[in-house]
Amino acid sequence: MDSKHLVVAVDGPSGSGKSSVSRAAASALGIGYLDTGAMYRAVTWWCLEEGVDLDDRDAVAQATRDIPLQMGTDPTTPSVRVSGREIEDDIRTTRVSEVVSKVATNTLVRPLLQQLQRDLIDRIATETGGVVAEGRDITTVVAPDADVRVLLTASVEARLRRRSKELHGHDADHAVEATRDQIVRRDADDSTVSEFTQAAEGVHLVDTSDLDFEQSIEALLDVVRREAPAKALV
Numbered sequence: 502m503d504s505k506h507l508v509v510a511v512d513g514p515s516g517s518g519k520s521s522v523s524r525a526a527a528s529a530l531g532i533g534y535l536d537t538g539a540m541y542r543a544v545t546w547w548c549l550e551e552g553v554d555l556d557d558r559d560a561v562a563q564a565t566r567d568i569p570l571q572m573g574t575d576p577t578t579p580s581v582r583v584s585g586r587e588i589e590d591d592i593r594t595t596r597v598s599e600v601v602s603k604v605a606t607n608t609l610v611r612p613l614l615q616q617l618q619r620d621l622i623d624r625i626a627t628e629t630g631g632v633v634a635e636g637r638d639i640t641t642v643v644a645p646d647a648d649v650r651v652l653l654t655a656s657v658e659a660r661l662r663r664r665s666k667e668l669h670g671h672d673a674d675h676a677v678e679a680t681r682d683q684i685v686r687r688d689a690d691d692s693t694v695s696e697f698t699q700a701a702e703g704v705h706l707v708d709t710s711d712l713d714f715e716q717s718i719e720a721l722l723d724v725v726r727r728e729a730p731a732k733a734l735v
């Protein structure tokens with residue numbers, strides 16, 4: 502990236518810490534944040550609300566074109582709005598998590614959201630001085646020319662532990678099956694359309710299995726300082 506704005510791309514499997522670590526890093530760097538997974542989740546939620554059959558690939562692609570989606574970009578206050586309604590909590594429910602891969606593996610939907618994400622990355626970077634964008638294909642497809650590209654990984658055990666702790670909070674009855682469904686089944690489905698288990702050339706691998714949350718943020722910031730010293734201000 503030649504622009505004066507800092508673009509950091511982060512990919513990784515479910516529970517690797519992508520969202521929380523990327524958000525904290527964006528705050529520390531004083532720049533914006535884009536959660537691309539939330540966009541797949543928002544389209545899924547919208548289809549469920551509108552009665553669109555998730556197996557009808559064309560109808561879901563049309564819904565992706567139509568959705569009045571507004572992505573929040575402040576890393577300290579995550580926000581996803583559809584027609585002005587805040588759906589940040591609705592898109593994290595098991596109801597959405599269980600079926601979001603149907604949308605994420607729809608190859609008619611992916612190019613539409615990928616283009617929207619490129620436009621958002623440019624806009625956020627211009628408005629806030631930079632952006633940390635995270636997902637499954639940001640380092641490889643959406644922003645392969647980002648200043649810094651990181652694949653955040655963690656062992657299946659570490660990811661299961663983190664997710665189940667999180668889900669026990671608000672979905673206790675389904676916590677165990679829901680966790681396994683999200684970590685093992687969903688990653689297997691999602692990896693049919695994106696490569697997020699192996700770091701592509703030029704992508705830095707950060708394994709957080711043995712790092713706590715603070716250490717994971719530092720590890721990401723270390724890569725940013727090393728790769729983009731002129732743009733990273735922390």
Ligand SMILES: Nc1ncnc2c1ncn2[C@@H]1O[C@H](COP(=O)(O)OP(=O)(O)O)[C@@H](O)[C@H]1O
Nearest residue numbers: 515516517518519520521663709712713714717
């Ligand atoms: N290095 C870490 N050590 C312990 N817990 C972590 C670490 N990184 C993230 N977490 C916690 O694990 C959970 C899943 O993280 P999240 O950022 O949602 O992952 P992802 O976006 O990759 O699915 C969150 O509750 C988060 O606070």
Ligand SMILES: Nc1ccn([C@H]2C[C@H](O)[C@@H](COP(=O)(O)OP(=O)(O)O)O2)c(=O)n1
Nearest residue numbers: 515516537538539541601605636637638691
């Ligand atoms: N750039 C992206 C981001 C997410 N996805 C898919 C992968 C997941 O099934 C959904 C939701 O992603 P999200 O990052 O919210 O999922 P986790 O929080 O890691 O469990 O979208 C994708 O295919 N490409």
